[in-house]
Structures are given as structure tokens and as C-alpha cells.
Amino acid sequence: MKKQVKVENFSLPYGGYMGRSLRIDLSNLKAISQPLEENLILKFIGGRGFGIKTLYEEVSSSVDPLSPENRLIIAVGPLMGTGAQGAGRWVAVFKSPLTGIYMRSTGGGFFGYELKRAGYDFLIIEGKSEKPVYLWIKDDTVEFRDAQSLWGMNADAAANFIKEETNKEARMITIGPAGERLVRISAIVTDDSRTAARGGGGAVMGSKNLKGIAVLGTKRVEIKNREAFKEIEKERLEALKRDHHLWPTTPNAFRGLGTNSSTYTWYIVGHLPPYNFNQWELSSIENFRPENLLRYRVGHKGCFGCALKCGKIYKSLYGPYAGTTWEFPELETEWSLGANLGHCNVDAIIYANMLCDIYGLDTISTGVTIAFAIELFQNGILSRSEADGLELKWGDPDVMIELIRRIALRIGNLGNILAEGTRRAAQLIGRGAENYAMQIKGLEMPAYDPRVMKGQGLGLATSTIGASHALVWNKFEILGEPKAVDPISIEGKAELTKYCQDEMAVCETGVFCKIFVNHDIANPTWYAKLLSAVTGIEAFGDPSYLWKVGERIWNLERCYSIREGIKGEEDAVPSRLRKPYPREPHKGQLFELEMLLEDYYRVRGWDKNGVPTKEKLESLDLDYVIPDLYK
Incomplete structure (x- = not known):
């Protein structure tokens, strides 16, 4: 046909x-x-x-x-x-x-x-x-x-x-x-x-x-003012080359190892939570040191229009997975299919990442869902018969590989249940399984702990798609740029969270990579200059105009999910992340979600239930949404 x-x-x-x-x-x-x-x-x-x-x-x-x-x-x-x-x-x-x-x-x-x-x-x-x-x-x-x-x-x-x-x-x-x-x-x-x-x-x-x-395709994209565009791009490339996190080819920078240049440091500062966010000591974490990961790198790749080329090709060296050559997992995948499952076996992670790619699986959700199943099994909530005879245990790459296969192909009782994701799987299993599901609004958590990075935690809780770090990456807390703030303070975090959310929303109309946005190589100021030169649309040359577009997008996304039944109480984090943080130097820290949300809703111009007010919607030219929210 x-x-x-x-x-x-x-x-x-x-x-x-x-x-x-x-x-x-x-x-x-x-x-x-x-x-x-x-x-x-x-x-x-x-x-x-x-x-x-x-x-x-x-x-x-x-x-x-x-x-x-x-x-x-x-x-x-x-x-x-x-x-x-x-x-x-x-x-x-x-x-x-x-x-x-x-x-x-x-x-x-x-x-x-x-x-x-x-x-x-x-x-x-x-x-x-x-x-x-x-x-x-x-x-x-x-x-x-x-x-x-x-x-x-x-x-x-x-x-x-x-x-x-x-x-x-x-x-x-x-x-x-x-x-x-x-x-x-x-x-x-x-x-x-x-x-x-x-x-x-x-x-x-x-x-x-x-x-x-x-x-x-064979068509060309027109640029209205090519000379202005070239000058702006020259300035941006110079800014990229000045960024010591991105441009060096050393193992601790993006051109060296991509996002994995930060994996080890991420664990040291309190993230990369092992064992489904429930235990914190990981003896094999040294495997994730940049100088160790460098041994596996055999090549580089990048997206169109990018000099950074942060994608790295790795070849596994040891054990039953030796010889597997694939694009190495990003930091989040290295965590979800590694540390989160109680191991730092780089060779196994390369192989598991390849399997997820060829089967077509989200590596973050897959790793978090496997961790959920292992913890249920370890706590007697999931029986061996319900696990189709498998013994689910931490730190076992073979269990991980087998569960990836069973999830992707919906094999057996367990494969079919886990293929639904953690929230639905917990509902199917019952017996308190929902307390082990590390998800927000149904989307599985990335490798961030809200208790030691309060603004980032607020961003995850209020994300329009669920637990995604990509929609808000609080660079003020993570990089200390454009200005440094105390990650464990809640002061001013509502404003900073809104700033990062709206900025990412408008920059993803470009569509810019989040790495460039997070490091200020793409922001509404740069974007306004580029849009004006490329499109010739005068209004696009005003950064304040772009900020409003970002806010409009965020609010419309919020309104869509409210129309689908999402309520303010779903601006939350998993219950175990409301307990005191267990590790030094932040031992005892709590995530003060209620205080943060009250401030965030106020800054957003939403009511106490997290619904955009009529006045806010009108100010964003979203009048047509009002009948759906206020019936």
C-alpha cells in the first residue's frame, strides 16, 4: 500500500x-x-x-x-x-x-x-x-x-x-x-x-x-537581516566559549563528557538519590567520577546548529556487556538506571540505555518504575508469584535488564503492570504501593531532592507536565547564575521559579536546548535580538514581549490540565520527600511546600487553589479560556 x-x-x-x-x-x-x-x-x-x-x-x-x-x-x-x-x-x-x-x-x-x-x-x-x-x-x-x-x-x-x-x-x-x-x-x-x-x-x-x-527537504529558511544575525551569533559563540562549565574539553565540562561531567558532583551535593529516594550511601559512586567515565568515551555527536556536541559515544569495556557501543546516557539516565537501582555499573548502564532506546522507552520513567518494583518486593508488598518468579533486588544489573525487556514487551503479570508507570501500577497493586511511587501528577521523578534545593523542588511540584526537571532548571540554585542564592532557603524562591519556568517556556518556542537556556547562552534578551533579525517582526525585538509570551504559554498549559481535572493539591511531591533530609551537611532539612505554594500562587496571579484568576487570563489575552475554568 x-x-x-x-x-x-x-x-x-x-x-x-x-x-x-x-x-x-x-x-x-x-x-x-x-x-x-x-x-x-x-x-x-x-x-x-x-x-x-x-x-x-x-x-x-x-x-x-x-x-x-x-x-x-x-x-x-x-x-x-x-x-x-x-x-x-x-x-x-x-x-x-x-x-x-x-x-x-x-x-x-x-x-x-x-x-x-x-x-x-x-x-x-x-x-x-x-x-x-x-x-x-x-x-x-x-x-x-x-x-x-x-x-x-x-x-x-x-x-x-x-x-x-x-x-x-x-x-x-x-x-x-x-x-x-x-x-x-x-x-x-x-x-x-x-x-x-x-x-x-x-x-x-x-x-x-x-x-x-x-x-x-530542500527548501531554505529566510533570514530577514542576515548581517545582524551573524553579529549576534558571533557574540553568542564567544559567550559559549567563555562558559567554563560548557566549552572545555576536560572530563568535568560538557564538551568533555556531556551532562555526565556533573554526575559525581551531583551526588556529593545531595542529589542523585539512590534506592528509590530511600537510602543514601552508595559505595560504588566512585565509578561515576569524570576521569573514570572518560575511559569509555569513543566519540562525540551533536544536534543541528550546535558547536557544543555534548552527546558522547561510549563503548562498554567489561563483563557480559563488553563491546556495546551507543550514545552514553545523560546524567538522569545514569542515575535512573544506575544509582537509583543501587549500582554504578557503567557497562550495564550503557547496555540498558541502548535497550531502552531500541525498544523505545523513557529511561527516567523506566528506571524509577523498576526501583518502585524492587522496593515493593523487598518490603513484602509484591510477592514472588506476582513478580513472575523473579527475585527483585538492589544492585543487580541482570534484574534491571530483564525488567526493561518485560516492560517494553509487556511480558507476564509484572511486565504488564509496570508498563503502566508507577501511579497506575500502584493503583493496580494496592496494599499501600502508592507510598513507594516516586511521581508527580503521574510522571516519574528525576534525580533531584526538593529538601536541599527548594526552588527546584517548587518547580517540580508545580510543573505543568508533572515531575520534569526540563521545564524548570533553577540555575540560580544549581549554577549560582545569573546570581547565587541559598538552595535551602525559601526566600524569593517563588519569584525565581516563575522566572525559570516562563523563560524556558518562551525559549522552547525557538526551539532552544535547555542547556543553552540554563547557561544563559539563550534567554529572552538574546532571543529577542535573534528573532528580530530572523523574522523582521518588530515586536519580537522587545524582551518584555517575549517574557509575556512565556507566561502566556505556562498559564495555558496550566489551564489545559485544570480542564482535565488537575487540582491544586496535586502540586505536591512524594510523601517520603516531606520527611527530614537524612544526610549531612543538610541533615534535618524539610521541604516547606505549603509556604512555597502560597507565595508561588500569589506571584503567578492565581487563586489559593492554583487556578489563574480571570484578571490574569485577561492580561495574557487568554479570555477564551475563562468559560472553561469559571462555569
């Missing part, structure tokens, strides 16, 4: 935009291009902004996330394809099958670049194909191709097969067996092993019988 559709071009008077979106109806195998509306551009800019605006309008509270009525929105920003440093990412937005609320997940590599060159600012995918298909998009031509022979393939194998069938220069996203089996923690995987992992995007594609999307 092969069906080809030609779509229409549209023009805009602005640079940076291709002027059209592409709507894919899988139920009827139809494709239609639609012109970008000027109001959408001016109010939401691109990327994450386009995603939430479309989701809010098209996916109501009655829609099941795994139904044909859900949308998968894939969007790039106006800087994609310009070569702007760190602006090579794309966003996937959908109603999450894991959390039941708004979800945004970002991906890197070169897929977004080719989508832009093919002439699209974003895709809207709806419906469900009768049989498995993949999409082949080449400029103005869209083909629906039979993917029945690909169904069951690992994500990487499917990508290679599609390249052979289409064009070896094509870039693509695929799903693995986990997405096909509607595993709620499944990921969308690019052909260069990057993932848009959080929230179950792989299951959304699987529910639509969509195995992948291949894209190749």
Missing part, C-alpha cells in the same frame, strides 16, 4: 517561518497543508507555543489519550534551520497516556531540521490508520506507506529499513515495540538515537498505528 498526496505552499512576509502546518488524517489517509495564522505567530511564536495552543483547541477533556481523537503535534521554531547555536530541537505535544494531562517532550538530532527544510512549521497528526503505516514527507509530497512488515521491529532497525525504502539522507522518528504495545512510558526515537521520551508519546504513535515519520 502506498498513497501519495501533494500539498499546497503558502507564503508569509516574515523570515524564519515556512508559512504552513501539515495536518495528517490517518483514519482517511489524507494530508492537507494549512497557512500559519498571524495571530498564532504573534501570541505563541512557534514550537511549544504552537503545540499547547493547538492541543487546547482540538483535544477536549473527554478524549482518551490512546484514542484516534488525540493529537500528536510536532513543532519546530522560527530559529530552526538558521544555524542559531542551540536552536536545533523540536517539540512533541499531546495528551499524555501516562498522566492524562498536557505533555510536552522535546527531541534533538536532525529530524526537526529536515522537517523545516521540507517546508513545515509544525505537524498535526490525528486519527488512526486501519493498518500500520509510516509517513514519507519530501517537500510538498506526503506518502502513506505500508509498515506492517516493520511492526515489531526495534526503533533503530525500523529507521534503517525506512531509510533504505525512501532516501538514505532522510531523517526520521520511529517507535519501538514499547510504543506498539501502548506502554505508557514509551518514547519517540530519532534515527540518531535521540528521544522525545517523557509522557508516553511512543504509545500515542502506537495507538494511531504510526510506526514512523521520514522527512527530507
